[in-house]
Amino acid sequence: MARGNRDFARMPNDTGRPLPSVPARQQLLKRHNLSLVLRQIAASRRPSRAQLAARTGLTKATVSTLVDALMDAQLVVESDPERGLIGRPGSPLSLNPQGPAGLGVEINVDYVSCCVVDLTGAVRCRRTIVGDNRLLRPEVVLRRAVRAASLIWRQAEVAGLTVVGLGVGVPGLVDFDGVLHRAPNLLEWQGIPLAEVVADMLGRPLQSVYCDNEANLAALGERWFGRRDNLQDFVLVSGEIGVGAGIVIGGELFRGVRGLGGELGHVTVDPMGPACSCGGRGCLERVAGQEALLEAAGLPAEAGTAVGGPVASVAELVRRALTGEPTTLLALEKAGTALGIALSAFLNVLDLPTVVLGGFYAELAPWLIGPVTGELHDRVVNHPWSPIEVIVSSLGAEASVRGAAGITIRRIIDDPAASFPEVLALTRT
Ligand SMILES: [Zn+2]
Numbered sequence: 001m002a003r004g005n006r007d008f009a010r011m012p013n014d015t016g017r018p019l020p021s022v023p024a025r026q027q028l029l030k031r032h033n034l035s036l037v038l039r040q041i042a043a044s045r046r047p048s049r050a051q052l053a054a055r056t057g058l059t060k061a062t063v064s065t066l067v068d069a070l071m072d073a074q075l076v077v078e079s080d081p082e083r084g085l086i087g088r089p090g091s092p093l094s095l096n097p098q099g100p101a102g103l104g105v106e107i108n109v110d111y112v113s114c115c116v117v118d119l120t121g122a123v124r125c126r127r128t129i130v131g132d133n134r135l136l137r138p139e140v141v142l143r144r145a146v147r148a149a150s151l152i153w154r155q156a157e158v159a160g161l162t163v164v165g166l167g168v169g170v171p172g173l174v175d176f177d178g179v180l181h182r183a184p185n186l187l188e189w190q191g192i193p194l195a196e197v198v199a200d201m202l203g204r205p206l207q208s209v210y211c212d213n214e215a216n217l218a219a220l221g222e223r224w225f226g227r228r229d230n231l232q233d234f235v236l237v238s239g240e241i242g243v244g245a246g247i248v249i250g251g252e253l254f255r256g257v258r259g260l261g262g263e264l265g266h267v268t269v270d271p272m273g274p275a276c277s278c279g280g281r282g283c284l285e286r287v288a289g290q291e292a293l294l295e296a297a298g299l300p301a302e303a304g305t306a307v308g309g310p311v312a313s314v315a316e317l318v319r320r321a322l323t324g325e326p327t328t329l330l331a332l333e334k335a336g337t338a339l340g341i342a343l344s345a346f347l348n349v350l351d352l353p354t355v356v357l358g359g360f361y362a363e364l365a366p367w368l369i370g371p372v373t374g375e376l377h378d379r380v381v382n383h384p385w386s387p388i389e390v391i392v393s394s395l396g397a398e399a400s401v402r403g404a405a406g407i408t409i410r411r412i413i414d415d416p417a418a419s420f421p422e423v424l425a426l427t428r429t
Helices: 024-043 049-056 060-072 138-158 194-202 214-225 290-296 313-322 326-350 365-379 396-414
Strands: 076-078 093-095 100-107 111-117 123-130 162-170 179-182 208-213 234-239 243-249 252-254 354-359 389-392
Touching: 024 049, 024 060, 024 093, 024 396, 049 060, 060 076, 100 138, 100 214, 100 396, 111 138, 111 396, 123 138, 123 396, 138 162, 138 194, 162 194, 162 214, 162 396, 194 208, 208 214, 208 396, 214 234, 214 243, 214 252, 214 354, 214 396, 234 326, 234 396, 243 326, 290 313, 290 326, 313 326, 326 365, 354 365, 354 396, 365 389
Parallel strands: 100 162, 162 208, 234 354, 354 389
Antiparallel strands: 076 093, 100 111, 111 123, 234 243, 243 252
């Protein structure tokens, strides 16, 4: 049964199944400790039970009971003791790569992408379909996305995984209930509870469904699965046909009061500039969005896509830039400058230390970092006291679909008893 977005910070019995009848305080404590241990296993490099006890402050006996329950629930696996250690070797613990898995679906302007990630965060199956979705009715795009998602779901099952949750990313305004209100580049997509619709079309049981803006999910994908450890406070700028921003503060996504923030692409960089699909004029994405950039470089914008394929004009843009082609370099300089101006306004308000260039900006970073950094240096007033680092997304255009799939995984790790109530009954402490 599909349901709306979940608030991961709460700990409700959101599977709908009755919890075991044990005193509430004891149950909450078990739930907290299961989460503590599983998060520690996820964050550590193959810890032993003794190491977990030392790191969590729990007794070895309690840790062993919790670990046994997590193993019985197929969330954790234990390997043979490692040789060559001083003293009695402990058996290393890790997340179970054959346990529950998350399905991610990204519906973007010029492609649909799906992937399944296992509990360790590894991508086990993926599929991308390139095509201009503005030319198609929403139901046609949805059927295309669901066909691709069903296919990789079956592949994941053959590989021994159990898909338990769905995340959907889309380039538009999505509220806390997972309703897509408006997508400036997909005009017919309005008022759609997208994750629920996709889940119903998939027609298979799921424990949780979630929908969010693609830039928000890209920021989460980068935080969870990117190469940079401990990325806590940053804005990820996602360059696609549109330009979005995912803001993470203190490790948590900041979505605005109604969940609709981060629309960096519609920040004005030129009040007299070209009209935008949002109804405004001179928005950032009309200068630094994928189509605007390709046009400025003299390339056919309609053939562009951030995710590769035989007609990947972004790849052609990179090729031309590498050869030093003057029109391309000028277009990139102009886009980088506009990006830097828009980000300066953002950072003067938000005081964040790190900018991550994501989406197709990751591929173009060698030519964008210079002008972006220059504008930030000139325009952000706190720059002398609080330097701003501009880094490149390690996941690029894949960050969003990885984040969408990762939502399910993080939910399980943060509160395993919410997804698997039986783990409480297995914990006899
Ligand atoms: Zn706009």
